[in-house]
Amino acid sequence: MKTGKQLLSKAKIVVVGNGMVGHHFVEEMSKHEDYQITVLSAESRLAYDRVYLSSYFAGKTAEDLALTSPEHYDELGVNFETNAKVTHIDKSAKVVTTERGDSFAYDKLILATGSYPFVPPIPGGDVDHSLVYRTIEDLEAIQASADVSKVGVVIGGGLLGLEAAKAVKELGLETHVVEFAPQLMAVQVDAGGGRLLKEKIEDLGVQVHTSKATNVIKAGDKCRYKLCFSDDTELETDMILFSAGIRPYDNLAREFDLEIGARGGIVVDNQCKTSDSDIYAIGECALWNNFIYGLVAPGYSMAKVAAKDIYGEAAEFTGADMSTKLKLMGVEVGSIGDAHAKTPGALTYTYENQPEGVYKKIVVSSDKSKMLGAVLIGDTSEYDSLLQYMLNGIDLPEAPEGLILPSSGEKPTLGVDALPDTATICSCLNVTKGDIIAAIDCGAVDVGQVKSDTKAGSGCGGCAALVKSVTDNELEKRGVEVKKDICEHFAYSRREIYDLVSVGKIKTFDELLEKHGKGLGCEICRPLAGSVLASVWNDYILKKPHLSLQDTNDTYLGNMQKDGTYSVVPRIAGGEITPDKLIVLGEVAKKYNLYTKITGGARVDLFGARVEQLPSIWKELVDAGFETGHAYGKSLRTVKSCVGSTWCRYGVQDSMTLAIDLEHRYKGLRAPHKIKFGVSGCTRECAEAQGKDIGIIATDGGWNLYVAGNGGMKPRHADLFATDLDDETLVKYVDRILMFYVQTGDRLQRTSTWMENLEGGLAYLQDVIINDSLGINELLEEQMAAIIGTYQCEWKTTIEDPEALKRFKPFVNSDKADSNIQFVTERDQIRPARGQEKIAVKVIEPADLVAEEV
Amino acid sequence: MSLSTPTKSWRTICSTSDLVKDSGISALIEGEANSAGEDQQIAIFHIPKSEEKVFAVGNYDPIGEANVLYRGLVGCIDDEPVVSSPLYKQHFSLKTGQCLQEDKKIAVYDIRIENDAVQIFV
Numbered sequence: 001m002k003t004g005k006q007l008l009s010k011a012k013i014v015v016v017g018n019g020m021v022g023h024h025f026v027e028e029m030s031k032h033e034d035y036q037i038t039v040l041s042a043e044s045r046l047a048y049d050r051v052y053l054s055s056y057f058a059g060k061t062a063e064d065l066a067l068t069s070p071e072h073y074d075e076l077g078v079n080f081e082t083n084a085k086v087t088h089i090d091k092s093a094k095v096v097t098t099e100r101g102d103s104f105a106y107d108k109l110i111l112a113t114g115s116y117p118f119v120p121p122i123p124g125g126d127v128d129h130s131l132v133y134r135t136i137e138d139l140e141a142i143q144a145s146a147d148v149s150k151v152g153v154v155i156g157g158g159l160l161g162l163e164a165a166k167a168v169k170e171l172g173l174e175t176h177v178v179e180f181a182p183q184l185m186a187v188q189v190d191a192g193g194g195r196l197l198k199e200k201i202e203d204l205g206v207q208v209h210t211s212k213a214t215n216v217i218k219a220g221d222k223c224r225y226k227l228c229f230s231d232d233t234e235l236e237t238d239m240i241l242f243s244a245g246i247r248p249y250d251n252l253a254r255e256f257d258l259e260i261g262a263r264g265g266i267v268v269d270n271q272c273k274t275s276d277s278d279i280y281a282i283g284e285c286a287l288w289n290n291f292i293y294g295l296v297a298p299g300y301s302m303a304k305v306a307a308k309d310i311y312g313e314a315a316e317f318t319g320a321d322m323s324t325k326l327k328l329m330g331v332e333v334g335s336i337g338d339a340h341a342k343t344p345g346a347l348t349y350t351y352e353n354q355p356e357g358v359y360k361k362i363v364v365s366s367d368k369s370k371m372l373g374a375v376l377i378g379d380t381s382e383y384d385s386l387l388q389y390m391l392n393g394i395d396l397p398e399a400p401e402g403l404i405l406p407s408s409g410e411k412p413t414l415g416v417d418a419l420p421d422t423a424t425i426c427s428c429l430n431v432t433k434g435d436i437i438a439a440i441d442c443g444a445v446d447v448g449q450v451k452s453d454t455k456a457g458s459g460c461g462g463c464a465a466l467v468k469s470v471t472d473n474e475l476e477k478r479g480v481e482v483k484k485d486i487c488e489h490f491a492y493s494r495r496e497i498y499d500l501v502s503v504g505k506i507k508t509f510d511e512l513l514e515k516h517g518k519g520l521g522c523e524i525c526r527p528l529a530g531s532v533l534a535s536v537w538n539d540y541i542l543k544k545p546h547l548s549l550q551d552t553n554d555t556y557l558g559n560m561q562k563d564g565t566y567s568v569v570p571r572i573a574g575g576e577i578t579p580d581k582l583i584v585l586g587e588v589a590k591k592y593n594l595y596t597k598i599t600g601g602a603r604v605d606l607f608g609a610r611v612e613q614l615p616s617i618w619k620e621l622v623d624a625g626f627e628t629g630h631a632y633g634k635s636l637r638t639v640k641s642c643v644g645s646t647w648c649r650y651g652v653q654d655s656m657t658l659a660i661d662l663e664h665r666y667k668g669l670r671a672p673h674k675i676k677f678g679v680s681g682c683t684r685e686c687a688e689a690q691g692k693d694i695g696i697i698a699t700d701g702g703w704n705l706y707v708a709g710n711g712g713m714k715p716r717h718a719d720l721f722a723t724d725l726d727d728e729t730l731v732k733y734v735d736r737i738l739m740f741y742v743q744t745g746d747r748l749q750r751t752s753t754w755m756e757n758l759e760g761g762l763a764y765l766q767d768v769i770i771n772d773s774l775g776i777n778e779l780l781e782e783q784m785a786a787i788i789g790t791y792q793c794e795w796k797t798t799i800e801d802p803e804a805l806k807r808f809k810p811f812v813n814s815d816k817a818d819s820n821i822q823f824v825t826e827r828d829q830i831r832p833a834r835g836q837e838k839i840a841v842k843v844i845e846p847a848d849l850v851a852e853e854v
Numbered sequence: 855m856s857l858s859t860p861t862k863s864w865r866t867i868c869s870t871s872d873l874v875k876d877s878g879i880s881a882l883i884e885g886e887a888n889s890a891g892e893d894q895q896i897a898i899f900h901i902p903k904s905e906e907k908v909f910a911v912g913n914y915d916p917i918g919e920a921n922v923l924y925r926g927l928v929g930c931i932d933d934e935p936v937v938s939s940p941l942y943k944q945h946f947s948l949k950t951g952q953c954l955q956e957d958k959k960i961a962v963y964d965i966r967i968e969n970d971a972v973q974i975f976v
Contacts, residue, residue: 452955488931520876520903522929523938548876552925552940560940564920811882812868812898818921819893820914835919 010036013310014096014106016086016252021283021299022112023047023067028307030076035310037078038104040096042085046070048136051296054167056139065136089256091276108278108310111266112303113249115284115294119242120155124217129224130240133164142241146171149238151223153177155214156243157184162328164243165206169329175206176235178227180244182211188324188335192350193375196359200331200378203357209235246294248285261287270316272306280306293320321391325376325383330683334380337390338363338373346372349401360404362386369395374404381719381762385418392420406763416470417477425466431456433470440474447471464748466714486747487524490517494528494672494747501529502536508545509533527551528747531634534670535742538790547807553632555807556611557618557794563821563832566614568594568606569631570621571667574641574659574679575602584624592617595829601638601676603629608830610817612810618795627793630668634748636675639663640688644681644698653698655681658727662696665731666738668791669784672745672754675738690718693751694734699723703730707737707765708755716752719762722770732781736769739780864966864973873900873908873972878924878937880913883976896963896974897924897937899948904935909948910974912961915939917953923960 013029015022018041029037039046048065056065073080081098088097089109097103117132119125129145132138146152152168154161157179169175177184183194184201198208213230220226223236248265259267259275265287272280272288283299284292293299298320308315323336341348345366352359358378365372371389376382382404389396389403397403421434431454439453450471451457457464485491492500497512506512509529513521521529530549533539539546553559558566570585585604589596592613594606609617618628630636639662642648644655659679666675678689679696688711689695695706701724709718722733745754758764767773798804810817822838823830867881883894895913913921918941926937931954936945945954951962964975 489929519933520901520928520930520935522931522936523927523943526927526929544875547874548928551927552922555925560922560925562918562920562941564918564922564925564941806872807874810880811895812872812879814882814884816882816884818895820921 010034011107012105013037013108013110014104015039015110015112016096017041017112017114017249017283017285018043018047018080018082019112019114019283020047020050020067020296021114021303022110024300025110025112025282025303025307026068026073026076026078028304029310030078032311037076038106039073039078039080040084040086040098040104041080041082043135044083045136046073046080046082050134053133053136053139054163054170056136057143057167057170062136086252089252089279091256091279094278106278108280110306111253111274111279111281111285112283113252113285115246115248115292117242118245118247120214120244122214122217125240127217127225127240129238130217130242132242133160133167139167142167142239143171145239146173149173149224151176151237152239152241153227153235153237154241154243156245157181157208157210158187158243158245159185159324159326159328161243162201164241165201166329168239168241169204169206173239176237177201177206177208178212178214178235179208179210180213184208184210185333185335188322188339188375189333189377190340190361190375192352192361193333193359193377196352196354196357196377197328197331197333200357201329204329204331206329246284246292248287248292250285253281253285261290265292268302268317270305270318271309272302272317273309280309282306288317289319291319293322295320295322295324298322323387323390325380332376332378332380334374334376334383334386336374336376336383336387337371339375341373343372349404351401351404351406353406362400362404364396364400368400371396371400376404379720381717388418388420392418394418416466416473419470425456425470431467436467436470437474440471440478444471445475445480466753469753486528487522489513489519489521489525492516494532495744497528498532498536498743501532507533507537507539509549510545523551524747527554530554531670531672535787538668538670538787556614557628557632557798558609558614559632561607561832564611564818565607565821565832566609566611567631568609568614568617568621569599569603569629570626571629571663572603573663573667574639574656576656576660581624581626584621584626588617588620591620593823593830595831599638602640603638605631608823608832610810610821611808612815612817615799615805615808619799622793622796622799627667628795633668633670634673635668635670636663636666636677639677639679640692641679642681642686644679648681650684651681651698652700653681653703655679655687655696655698658696658703659687662694662731662734665788666734668794669738669742669787671738671742673748673750675751691715692718694737696730702726705730705733707762708751710750710752714752716756719755721762721766733769735784736777736780737765739784740765740768740776862975864968864975866968866971866973867896867898868972870967870970870972873898875900875902876928878926878928880921880924881974883974894976895921896976898965898972898974899924899928899935899937901928901935901948904930906935906949908965908967908972909935910963910965911937911946911948911951912963914960915941916958916960917944917956918942 013035018039047067049067085099086096087099095103095105117134131141152173153176154165155178157177165175165177183191184197202208214227215230216228218226220236224238227235250260250264250266253266254260261267266274266281266285268274268281268286268288272282274281282302302317305315305317325334341363346363348361348363350361361375363373374386419433423433425431425433435454436450439450444450444453447468456467500516512529526549530546556566560566589606595608597605599605639659641655641659645651645653646656662677675693677694678687678692680687680689681698689697690706691709691711695709695718697704703725704723705721705725706718707721710716741751822833824833824837878897878899881896885892896910897913899909913923915923918939922940923937926940928937931945935948938945946960951960966973
């Protein structure tokens with residue numbers, strides 16, 4: 001709390017309206033304690049998420065959609081009234097009055113009254129089953145109507161109209177969309193894109209009628225109503241849903257003499273102030289620069305600006321980027337900037353692939369140097385890089401069409417170079433690209449120095465690959481020759497080492513070091529060689545010559561935790577497990593007192609195993625039929641799956657069986673990094689396959705294969721690689737893709753970054769894998785077959801090998817346990833004791849030894 | 855230290871066959887059996903290609919605060935033999951105990967091979 005102001009009463013802020021934007025303002029404003037905020041909402045409930053309104057029909061409840069609650073507002077110290085429609089503003093007395101007659105004094109008044117759906121005045125349109133799509137109450141009405149209707153028509157083919165059509169379709173009605181303009185989504189998409197969009201929406205079973213003006217609505221013959229169009233055609237329907245645009249709720253401002261635009265909207269300046277300097281208007285009721293923003297993000301910016309202006313911080317609203325990327329009924333649609341090429345002199349490039357249902361257009365400046373806008377239908381994979389080009393004014397490559405053309409072989413990829421300086425590279429330590437550049441400007445000449453100067457990568461370390469590419473890129477720009485050498489011992493890249501090993505038939509690290517390297521190796525080249533040797537020859541990784549190559553996780557076949565203990569993760573293919581096996585896991589965990597947790601990959605993690613306990617734990621597990629889950633390896637982790645057509649009402653293929661087969665097929669495969677799969681039994685995509693390295697989604701005709709998706713640190717939507725594959729072709733493609741990745745991927749490069757750095761991108765990969773453009777497919781399949789044929793459970797092999805078991809003794813000369821590993825109980829399970837919780841264990845410091853020698 | 859603690863001497867820890875090439879093992883010197891009067895955990899590395907062949911350092915990682923260094927990967931950085939912590943990957947010199955990335959140091963012990971016995975002066 002600021003001093004000096006405490007004796008004064010708090011300034012009164014009254015917010016009219018509690019939609020998404022009004023609520024955002026409250027959140028911003030309540031960060032400051034000097035203000036007493038009162039919210040007056042005409043609706044019966046507090047703010048909820050209107051963007052995801054359609055999910056209400058997919059089972060979400062009003063509570064799920066809620067953005068706040070009475071308790072939350074109480075906590076923030078915000079007064080609020082629902083069902084409190086404001087009907088009067090006294091600007092000179094600074095008081096607002098509600099319908100009920102309650103008055104509220106204000107120092108600053110915020111109008112966040114939003115908008116209402118525009119219903120064109122069509123004769124006969126005022127009937128019972130004529131509805132709009134805006135609030136939860138509207139949805140309840142639509143649901144009630146759908147229960148007694150067979151056919152539904154949405155009037156309006158814009159973004160919201162198509163959302164509404166999706167809802168109508170999901171409610172099981174025969175669905176039609178009627179649009180006045182000659183095309184769908186006329187605001188965001190050009191004519192060509194609109195045509196393709198229409199085709200795709202119609203393929204999904206929604207009938208689209210463009211260039212249709214409704215003259216009159218009459219009683220129907222077969223259905224409840226009949227729409228009569230100006231071209232003398234008719235359409236029968238039981239329900240009419242209007243989604244023909246929005247109009248600002250500006251009547252209050254209008255009535256009490258605030259300036260209103262010619263076509264409606266409360267006029268605001270760059271601080272979101274209306275013509276009365278103590279009254280602000282934000283969101284869809286506000287008219288800025290003669291424009292009403294119908295998206296939530298600009299509304300949020302306005303809310304922030306207004307709040308800042310009130311507490312005296314400089315801020316300006318200067319318009320907003322209206323680019324959008326969305327999925328309408330499964331159809332990808334992207335619109336960036338000047339989609340209609342309205343900029344004087346603008347030039348366009350268009351690519352259309354009708355059979356595949358893809359349409360792409362870019363709009364560039366007259367000198368072809370800058371991106372102005374784009375339209376993407378059917379495939380929005382380039383959306384992010386095109387948007388970066390536009391937002392950051394990045395110079396376009398020589399032939400800009402390459403950005404949207406498939407299989408041109410040399411697709412310019414927007415790599416790290418194009419990231420703005422503000423882009424966060426290491427999120428743990430909040431290091432931006434700009435920070436890395438600054439470190440290089442101050443003299444850092446390699447990744448190691450950049451890391452120690454910026455601390456990037458010293459948190460979870462997950463950004464290591466990204467830090468390296470940003471650093472290398474910046475150094476290259478400064479003319480510094482960046483060595484792709486993996487470390488000081490080998491002047492080769494991982495790919496080159498792979499070739500050296502396989503061509504030269506090299507079987508051990510010593511041989512590799514002697515022939516191609518120098519020194520003793522290090523923690524970079526040793527595991528890399530271990531991984532490559534395993535990929536090429538698939539030996540048991542703890543065989544003596546390979547022992548010194550494995551990271552501790554691979555050596556002890558478990559993931560080392562912060563206190564030096566390990567986790568135990570048996571494979572549970574596809575997440576399917578019998579009750580008996582589940583009981584074994586519980587019994588083992590209980591016996592060894594292990595912390596137990598279900599993982600995100602649908603299996604069970606047991607934590608807190610000491611090195612010396614690992615063999616007996618695993619013996620019990622192996623005896624019960626478990627095998628290693630490779631959770632420690634740069635290898636296949638899990639194949640996540642739904643139950644598919646076996647159980648699910650919606651499943652169209654047996655995703656469970658496929659997932660289990662794939663997991664067993666590729667388990668143990670060593671790769672540049674970990675690999676995750678997802679298999680979904682229908683387009684509802686419950687297994688989130690499009691966020692996985694290999695994603696498979698069932699279709700009526702087989703399987704759609706996606707590649708190079710990623711969740712985690714840098715999420716990437718997987719690319720659709722091929723469609724409607726049968727089982728055999730699917731497995732063949734996955735064999736080839738994985739083997740190609742294993743051979744060409746960089747150290748610690750996930751498939752997502754591998755794909756982004758692959759020259760030619762997706763189209764090139766399709767060419768290699770589907771068309772065998774490199775003539776290597778037979779070889780790839782043979783190599784994969786060899787690896788699959790030589791699989792062994794590393795834990796089974798280990799517990800049967802007395803020599804290997806020696807590694808698991810706590811000390812070479814004692815069976816005592818490490819006294820520094822201590823646990824305490826939390827929520828009925830163990831966790832590592834923290835510093836002060838530990839019973840003191842003396843640690844020998846160098847100084848102790850010196851003192852002793854004196 | 856009390857007068858009853860033993861003085862420093864060469865103690866046999868294990869046999870050379872217990873060593874693992876280019877890797878580490880750990881040893882426990884119990885308090886009553888050594889001059890410091892406290893339990894000491896020692897990481898012993900066998901690097902046949904190095905001049906010294908064997909190294910002995912403290913097993914405690916002062917950065918990760920756990921007894922894990924014997925499980926780190928060994929190698930060399932600018933010809934200095936090092937172990938890389940398996941927790942956060944910092945390098946510690948096997949000759950001096952100095953951490954190459956931070957201002958931390960681990961203990962270093964004298965080690966020798968007598969016939970088939972691995973001995974540490976502790």
